Amino acid sequence: MPSFGYRLTIWGAAQTVTGSRHLLEGPRGALLLECGLYQGRRQESHRRNRTFPFDPRRVQAVLLSHAHLDHCGNLPNLVKQGFEGPIYATPATAHLATLVMLDAAHVQEENIRYLNKHRAPHEPPLEPLYTVEDALRASRMFVPVPYEQPFQPLPGVQARFVEAGHLLGSAAVVLDLDTSPRPTRLWFSGDIGRRHLPILRDPVLPHDAHWLLMECTYGHKPHRDPRYAVDELRQVARETFEREGKLVIPAFAIGRTQTIVYLLHTMMRQGELPEVPIYVDSPMAVEASQIYRAHPECYDEETLRLLRLGVLEDLLGFGRVHYIRDVEESKALNDRPGPMVILSTSGMLEVGRILHHLIHTITDARNTILLVSWMAPYTLGRRLAEGAERVPILGKTYPVRARVVTIGDLSAHAGRNFLLDYGLASRKTLKGIGLVHGEPHAARALMQALEARGWSHVTYFQEGEGWDL
Secondary structure: OOOOEEEEEEEOOOOOOOOEEEEEOOEEEEEEOOOOOOOOHHHHHHHHHOOOOOOOOHHHEEEOHHHOHHHOOOHHHHHOOOOOOEEOHHHHHHHHHHHHHHHHHHHHHHHHHHHHHHOOOOOOOOOOOOOOOHHHHHHHHHOOOOOOOOOEOOEEEEEEEEEOOOOOOEEEEEEEEOOOOOOOEEEEEOOOEEEEEEEEEEOOOOOOOOOOEEEOOOOOOOOOOHHHHHHHHHHHHHHHHHHOOOOEEOOOOOOOHHHHHHHHHOOOOOOOOOOOOOOEEEEHHHHHHHHHOOOOOOOOOOHHHHHHOOOOOOOOOOOOEEEOHHHHHHHHHHHOOOEEEEEEEEOOOOOHHHHHHHHOOOOOOOOOOEOOOOOOOOOOHHHHHHOOOOOEEEEEEEEOEEEEEEOOOOOOOOHHHHHHHHOOOOOOOEEEEEEEOOOOOHHHHHHHHHOOOOOEEEEOOOOOOEOOO
């Protein structure tokens, strides 16, 4: 433990966009900002996720910014290895993170069961990183704290969650440290959202911060206003329905699915689109949507206004949107005629029910495949985005006759221009900016843009580096 004050060490999301974890050590204890799963090459992921570069038993508290897997997904393993303290998060984040951790544990158990079934008799059985029981133990350690309510995770450390605008319940973490001769404010951005996103409030800009640890995922790329994407969605949906086609949307279960459903549901309620059936075909997305309904304290003023006026009878249209859990119900969708909307996982079209819907829609020119997420290289989603004329799906090749449309302005991450505003909002008090959760090209571009605005005190952290505060 440092004797001079406080030490922040970056142990994850260092020169990459995954596996967020940052250790703050002080004279009276240690706390961890985030504990996410590293997602990458299999062997490297196995090594990074299974072992910690610090003793989990020494960590007295965890502060979680939001519920995405790369921020919360290794909490059950931290608990499994001896962490016994509270996990602080906003109520919505605690709710969503429980769902995410349980789903991850279930997938791991299923994968290990399959691998062990096919191992040679002399080979020892494999074990999952953590089990459903481990995830349940971690979920029972959550301490929900509302936005802007001060709390003390360690003696000498006062904390607050402020709106990050990235995901339901997402927060930046403000830490006021009891240092001499005057207090020090460390501001951790978590993942920074955007202005004008549907449902969510806009991010709170840093103020009076001395040290700013911030993400830089899109430090190289400005975003258009997301309202342009809303206009494009309306146009694509209208044209597809006029052709009596099916609008098939692969979307991540948490965040993107709820945004698209909210937009389409609102457009239909306001008469901007004809009333056609909307199907959400993903058990996890159904559960996440129920959680979205349960947390109106996270909604922005526009959403609350529409609900108050009765323009929306429900945030996500539970009276008219069809939420599907059952496999047979999912299969039956493919026998129904259009027009209709089908949202299903996975977001990059690599696994899941979406593949079966594609098989039944991709060869019909009346239909539209709408891509609303970034597609990683070598995925089926990337092939479609790049204009492939034929694609393999579940072992068979299909001609692409459906219209393929990409809408790229619905990202929940801030673009370069807002990252610059965020980084320099505390310019009068700031001593340094630390960049995490971004690839090298994005970090370099953001550092150059900050320097062009007259700010050069920026560090792009490598793993194990940090600040003495």
